[in-house]
Structures are given as structure tokens and as C-alpha cells.
Amino acid sequence: MRQIFAKTFGGLTPSYYMRQLIFGSLFAILILSVAANSPSGLMGKPGLIVMAIVCTLLYPYSRFVYESVVGYVMGGNVFFVNALLMLMVKVFTMAMCWSFAIFVAPVGLAYLYWHHSRQAS
Structure with a gap:
């Protein structure tokens, strides 16, 4: 079981994981x-708190999948575009990766497991 966690969740470099986690x-x-700041406050939304934590922890793996697909x-x-436009697109893609991290990250975790298992043998 320890090897599975090491090959999946430990599959990204610590610097990459920390950067994306921030x-x-x-x-x-x-x-x-x-x-x-809503009328019901944060205590009325325990599911939102849990979902935010899960999405944040899975975001680096979701971003890894996105960057791998775009890189492929x-x-x-290299494209030369307006910096403001590029920044807006980047923030949008980051928000999408964070929002859908719970669905996209398992693909990245499965790939990391497969990649590190293949590398070990």
C-alpha cells in the first residue's frame, strides 16, 4: 500500500506540488x-469547506494532467499574445482545473502510478 501512495501521490516533484498547492x-x-460573508456564514456550509480542501489538495494533479495534455x-x-489576455486565460484554466480537480486528478494519479511502475521495472 505504501508503494501505491509513493507512486501516485508522491509522483510529482515537491517543488511543483507546493507551487500548485499555493x-x-x-x-x-x-x-x-x-x-x-454570506448571510448563512461559513458554518452553514460544511460540504463547501470539505470540497474546497479536497479540490485544493487534488489541484496539483489536475494541473499536471492539463499541462501534459496542452504540452502534447x-x-x-511558442505564441506571442497580449500579456493581459494570456493572464486571463491562465487564471481561467487554473480555476477550471481547481473546480474539476476531483474528476480530473484521478487521471493524473493513474498516469503517475503507471509511469512510476513502468520506470521501476
């Missing part, structure tokens, strides 16, 4: 602060 935490903080599709191409 960005994911920003989304959780934003959503929880908006919920805390785009190849080594």
Missing part, C-alpha cells in the same frame, strides 16, 4: 471568504 489555496481562500497538443510551439 495557487490552489488561493482559489479555496477566495471561495471560502465569499461564503463566510501544442508541442514546442
Whole structure:
């Protein structure tokens, strides 16, 4: 069981995981602060708190899947676009990866397990 966790959840480099975890935490903080300022407050939404934590912890794996797919599709191409437009697209894709992390991250975890199992043999 320990090897499964090491091959999946430990499959990303610690620096990459921490960087993506910080960005994911920003989304959780934003959503929880908006919920805390609602009339029912944050205590009326325990599911939201749990979902925000789960999405934040799974966000690095979701982002890994997104970046892998985009890297495969785009190849080594470089595009020159307006920086503001690119920043807006980046924030949008980060929000989508965070929102759907619970669905997308298992794909990344399965790939990491497969990749590290193949590498070990």
C-alpha cells in the first residue's frame, strides 16, 4: 500500500506540488471568504469547506494532467499574445482545473502510478 501512495501521490516533484498547492489555496481562500460573508456564514456550509480542501489538495494533479495534455497538443510551439489576455486565460484554466480537480486528478494519479511502475521495472 505504501508503494501505491509513493507512486501516485508522491509522483510529482515537491517543488511543483507546493507551487500548485499555493495557487490552489488561493482559489479555496477566495471561495471560502465569499461564503463566510454570506448571510448563512461559513458554518452553514460544511460540504463547501470539505470540497474546497479536497479540490485544493487534488489541484496539483489536475494541473499536471492539463499541462501534459496542452504540452502534447501544442508541442514546442511558442505564441506571442497580449500579456493581459494570456493572464486571463491562465487564471481561467487554473480555476477550471481547481473546480474539476476531483474528476480530473484521478487521471493524473493513474498516469503517475503507471509511469512510476513502468520506470521501476
